[in-house]
Amino acid sequence: MNRVLNAEFDWQRCPEVGRMVAKRVDRIISDIHFASCLQQRMLAETGTRLIDWVDHLCLPVNDPFAAMVEELGYIRAVHEAGQEVWRHPGAMVPAIRIQEQATADVCLKVDSVFDFLHAHQLDDGVARGCPQIDVKMAIVAQAGSSQLAVIERHGTSGFHSESRSGQAEDALAEHRIAFSNRKRVFRDGSSGYDEVAGFEYAMTLIEAAVEELGVHRACDLFFEVEREYWQDRNHAAKVQKKRQDQLGLGWANHDHHTYRSSRECFSRLVGLLERLGFTCRERFYGGEEAGWGAQVLEQPHAGIVIFADVDLSPDEVTGDFAHEGLTARDELGTVGLWCKLHGEAIMAAGMHHLECQFDFDAARTQLADAGVQTMKPFTDFEYLKQAFTVGEVWSVDPLRVEALCEQGQLNSDQGKKFLSDGSVGSHLEILQRDDGYKGFNQTGISEIILATDPRHGGGV
Secondary structure (H helix, E strand, O other), X not given: OOEEOOHHHOOOOOHHHHHHHHHHHHHHHHHOHHHHHHHHHHHHHHOOOHHHHEEEEEEEOOOHHHHHOOOOOOEEEEXXXXXXXXXXXXXXOOEEEEEOOOOEEEEEEOOOHHHXXXXXXXXXXXXXXXXXXXXXXXXXXEEOOEEEEEEEEOOOOOOOOOOOOHXXXXXXXXXXXXXXXXXXXXXXXXXOEOHHHHXXXXXXXXXXXXXXXXXXXXXXXXXXHHHHHHHHOOHHHHHHXXXXXXXXXXXXXXXXXXXXXXXXXXXXXXXXXXXXXXEEEEEEEOOOOOOEEEEEEEEOOOOEEEEEEEEOOHHHOOOOHHHHOOOOOOOOOHHHHHHHHHOOHHHHHOXXXXXXXXXXXXXXXXXXXXXXXXXXXXXXXXXXXXXXXOOEEEOOOHHXXXXXXXXXXXXXXXXXXXXXXXXXXXXXXXXXXXXXXXOOOOOOHHHHHHHOOHHHOOOO
């Protein structure tokens, strides 16, 4: 039976705080014509809900809602002259910023403030910051005592950052090129692949970026490039990204990034992520019949969550499989076979999927109209809904298939089918969260792992 292995991360629904925050956001949005129209366009043109794009609310000290935040479970994270920042430790809800001001503001997260202003022809937007800093904001609409703003973040959850020098900007550009051009395929000198060399090379690039940019900015940059690599190989991603870019939003609605790993490389993957500032959250086990496990990791400053999947045995569940290391085994599960067919997700294959927050029904309907179908939902709770788009089929290197057949991990018929038909590589995942629920499905997720097993024609 699928279960969370860390009791401290057994996330609970928080319906009251979710409802109250959404109500306060709606009151502000309803006062501003541009914001109301944007809310409607988000739903109609991108299948997303404005509430899922809210980074924070900025409220006057005397705002009635400001007096309620502690009662709703928020904890004061920043207390300095003229400003308090409150965050909720157990719910996925926007931060609350309280300071001396006359307006109540809703601030939306976007990939690029410039792109948002350009998309809406708001050249006169009052931008705070410049391209050289890690936080950039702009007030994009105002009516009475209500304002709508957008915020662009790069490796920080705060609201202030110092401008970078020209030398630092040059370093940023250089590391972006290094990440974008990163070699992802290494040979072992014969016909095989050397995944360890790939990890070692990636770590040298990460170490260099961390040294010059700092860990949080390096992390932000690394995953910006990772999303681009995944998107370039996934039609559904291209279709949805274009829809979101038309409103200047980008991928700022991402919920988590999912990477598949072989057993022998799993601890290396975790080590690489920890060098980028991630810490381990809950662990999952899908059950003996599913044969897989996962480690969830989070980088709170960069705002990125990773779901790292790996083949796992029952006797390995209670140990720290993220760090102790897992040995290769002859029998491959769904995750291990995917890696053998396509390569490690952090290397040649790229992410298995990016999961973003949507209005579940609207997104699926609109994507279907655009020619992108979705698989049967594997989560359909009142507070959490999830479904994959139909998988992107990739061709498979004959050398990989040959090696699997020689090792008895595929039979000849399976090998021939993969060579002729290819195998499902990646997906876009559609997710809707409600009630402030921060966790993941602990039961149905095993079904989708099995449903995407390429030996069973999974994902198509």
